[in-house]
Amino acid sequence: MKKYSVFDCDVLPLPQIKNRAGNITPVENSIHIPFDVKRVYYLYDIPAGESRGAHGHRLLESVIVAVSGSFDITIEDGVSKKTVSLNRPFVGLNIKPGIWRDISNFSSGAICLVLASRLYEENDYIRNFNDYLEFRK
Numbered sequence: 001m002k003k004y005s006v007f008d009c010d011v012l013p014l015p016q017i018k019n020r021a022g023n024i025t026p027v028e029n030s031i032h033i034p035f036d037v038k039r040v041y042y043l044y045d046i047p048a049g050e051s052r053g054a055h056g057h058r059l060l061e062s063v064i065v066a067v068s069g070s071f072d073i074t075i076e077d078g079v080s081k082k083t084v085s086l087n088r089p090f091v092g093l094n095i096k097p098g099i100w101r102d103i104s105n106f107s108s109g110a111i112c113l114v115l116a117s118r119l120y121e122e123n124d125y126i127r128n129f130n131d132y133l134e135f136r137k
Contacts (some may be wrong), residue, residue, distance in 0.1 A: 001059075003136070004096035005077045009084075012063060014042040016090040025090045027115065033063045034094060035117040042067070043103075043112040050114070051104035056126040058135070060119040064103075069110030074101040078136035100132050 014032055017024045029036040043052055053073070054121075064073060070087035077099055084093050087107075096100055103112060118124065126132045 001097070004100060006075045006080045006082050007050050008096050009075055009099060010107070011084060012092045012094050014065070014090045014092055017106060023090075025126045033038075033092070033115060035061050037115045037117070037127050038119050039116040043101070043113050043114070046106040046110065046112075047110070048106075048107070051102055052106075054127070056100040056135070057097055058124050058126065059097050060121075060124050061097050062095050063115045064095065065089060065113045065115070067090040067111045067113045069107035070105070071103055071107065071110050071112060072105040074102045074104070075127040076102075078133050098136065100126075100129065110137045120130075 012033065014025050014027060017026070027033060027037075046052060064086065066086035067089045070085065071085050072085050073093055073095075074081065074083045075095060086093060106112075126135055
């Protein structure tokens, strides 16, 4: 399995079709994102000051989009760390397998959409940061 770094995690522009009656952003498997989506979920009603994520995945790849409001995603690979602010519904962050993520600074009314490459598998999650660092070695 390839060992990805935070520098392999790209901000992806998604299509934006503008119309006076409102905009639309279509997302198609393997066209707008680099994998076939197997699971979709979203986070919402996050209380002020709370964070989400704080885990890594062994195999899952994801694209995260701020479909409403804004939030920050801090990604880490055991060596390097970077924070990406998302605040537009036509921009996503592609997070490769093996990358730790922590999502914070949710604005009021923020909705965080996650497009995932795999179905839910508890054993794919690494929830303890020290275990994550051991996994990265």
